[in-house]
Amino acid sequence: MQRRTLLGAAAALALTAGGALAQDDPLKVGVVLVGPKTDGGWSQHHYDSFVKMQEHFGDSVELVVQESVPEGADAERVMTQMALSGADLIFTTSFGYMDPTINVAQKFPDVKFEHATGYKTAENVSTYSARFYEGRAIQGHIAGKMTESNIIGYIASYPIPEVIRGINSAFIHAKKVNPDVEFRIVWAFTWFDPAKEADAAKALIEQGADVILQHTDSTAPHAEAAKTEGIITFGQAADMAEYAPMPRVSSIIDNWAPYYIDRVQAVIDGTWETVETWDGIDTGMVGIGEITDAVPAEVRDEALAMKEAIAAGEYHPFTGPLNKQDGTAWLAEGEVADDGTLLGMDFYVEGLSGEIPN
Amino acid sequence: MTGAIDPALLIASLMVAATPLVLAAIGELVVEKAGVLNLGVEGMMIVGAICGFAIAVESGSPLAGFVAAAAGGAVLSLLFGVLTQVLLSNQVATGLALTLFGLGISSLMGQSYVGIKPPGTPRLDLGPLSDLPFLGTALFSHDWVVYFSIALTAAVWWFLNRSRAGLTLRAVGENHDAAHALGIKVIAVRLMAIAFGGACAGLGGAYLSLVRVPQWTEGMTAGAGWIALAIVVFGAWRAGRVLLGAYLFGGVTVLQLNLQAAGSALPVEYLSMSPYLITIAVLVVMSARRGRARLGAPASLGRVFHAAS
16 A cells, blocks of 8 residues: 555656656657658658648657558557657558557557547547548549540559548549540559559550559659650649659649647647548648649649639539449439548449449 | 450560569579578668669669669678678578668668659660560560560579589588588688679669669568569479569569459459469469479578588
8 A cells, every 4th residue: 555655656756757847848749651751752741741840840849750660560569669758749640550549549648649541539549631532523623634545544552431532533523524434443452562553553554544543652653654655643642743744744732731730739738639630622731733734724724713612612522413333322413422421431433333342 | 344455565564573573583592592591682672773773863874773783782682691601690680680771771872862763774676576466565575674584594594403503502502511521612602692692682673663663762672572582482492483483473463453454343352462372372382293302492591501510
């Protein structure tokens, strides 16, 4: 009994000491990246946004970054290590870190966690994501207008709602302007494998696709597309402007910096709460990269008009009438998809062929 | 809905996809035949990828890039060689460390090369052969590295099975004490084999960064080195089967992507597994037929050699 009291007192002392120290110590922010920070896409843009965040706060924030962390048990180990070494706030930036984040968060109730693109929250776990499907709608529009073979190739990563939303959104808008359009989807089952992504792009081009959309993180599909005349591609997660004006004609840019600054500020102020953030073009979290001159002026204007309409909240990319792939009704005329359905989207819309792998 | 797959284009892409594996695996075959297990193939490949890329960009010559890649891979492998052969460190641990070291140093070296396009490696002009229907597209429209990798496989087969030097190398791999008693310089032979393996892995890596992808991205080998290691084992340490294994793996990988792109009705899960399953199944069945004695694993594989003991 006595010993327990003693231990308790010691712990309380340590806590107060820790708390007092924290006032002077910089806030330690941990970051877990799924790919290398120079992948030219997803991970790089997260990393760049964190660097901007740190520049904003200067010495009051210390950044600890771990790159190329596999999704799964390794991720849990990395996060635990970060928490043990005194991180106050940990960002885990890939869908597959969802369960590891929740597990580690349970063990460290005093550490705040932010998980990108997932759907599980806890007392000390927030989620954040961007409405990439808004950008996909614009890509789909440009793709539908520009394809001559009417075959659009899509390199998908994993069959998760975010990827399926992107495919549906792009398809709906391509089909709208070009009823003959057909989507060929290749599941790469990787976020980052340049050789495999290049092979997938090659297979799609050999199958007659003249537009390649990708939901993987490297710029390899662009390099592959550049070998053949007349193929167009879109940057994913980062601008990938080194492949502009052809084959890369536009891009979706993830801009996380304002969100990161917000959340770190909240921890400093002690106002951090669990939130589920899902922002789009309107707040600038989803940016549309410059549409190059390879796109006809008329198509570019239409694409920009759509961007404005989405930003202003006048247009939602998932507006009925829309049916599911099997022909059952999903959205009635003028009806707009609710966030719950979108977040858990596990079906193709009507007109897409093939099955979603499990 | 389903598109047709052009077999000529398919064969052409499978040869390209398999070439880095052929190069890395044939190099590792020679290393293992000399009785050394170097698990650092992945690390040597990626160092070759960045060395080749950097030199090709700076000099404008892909050939110079490939030479630099071979040199880079060989230098890295000699680090392994000195540690394991001279300082007698554990081969498995050192090999794993080599992979981690290679991944790290390549990303350091590559920092200023992200987002740059390398000079193109031209197709080899084979004259009328390239104009042949079907065969021209499938077999005779590649760059020189593809043909080099096949020639190298043949050369390694000849070296191991038909030359005196190859016999020496195999003797070292089978029983290094006996070889030593015969006056063979075991460590020198092994170091040469290790350097050759490193050079081949480096070439394989450079083929990824200069031809197959072509760009430099950190971590771009994405496990190709481990596949090459597996192919050596499942190919039962025989040059011909190693080539077959690499072509099978590359071929099924390309085929499954093509099937998906063509809108095949086969479930994607099975297609994604298929390169691993089919390659292992085929090579295991081929090797199992003749019993364990013919498996061909060098008897001294991975064992430490010390002349005094």
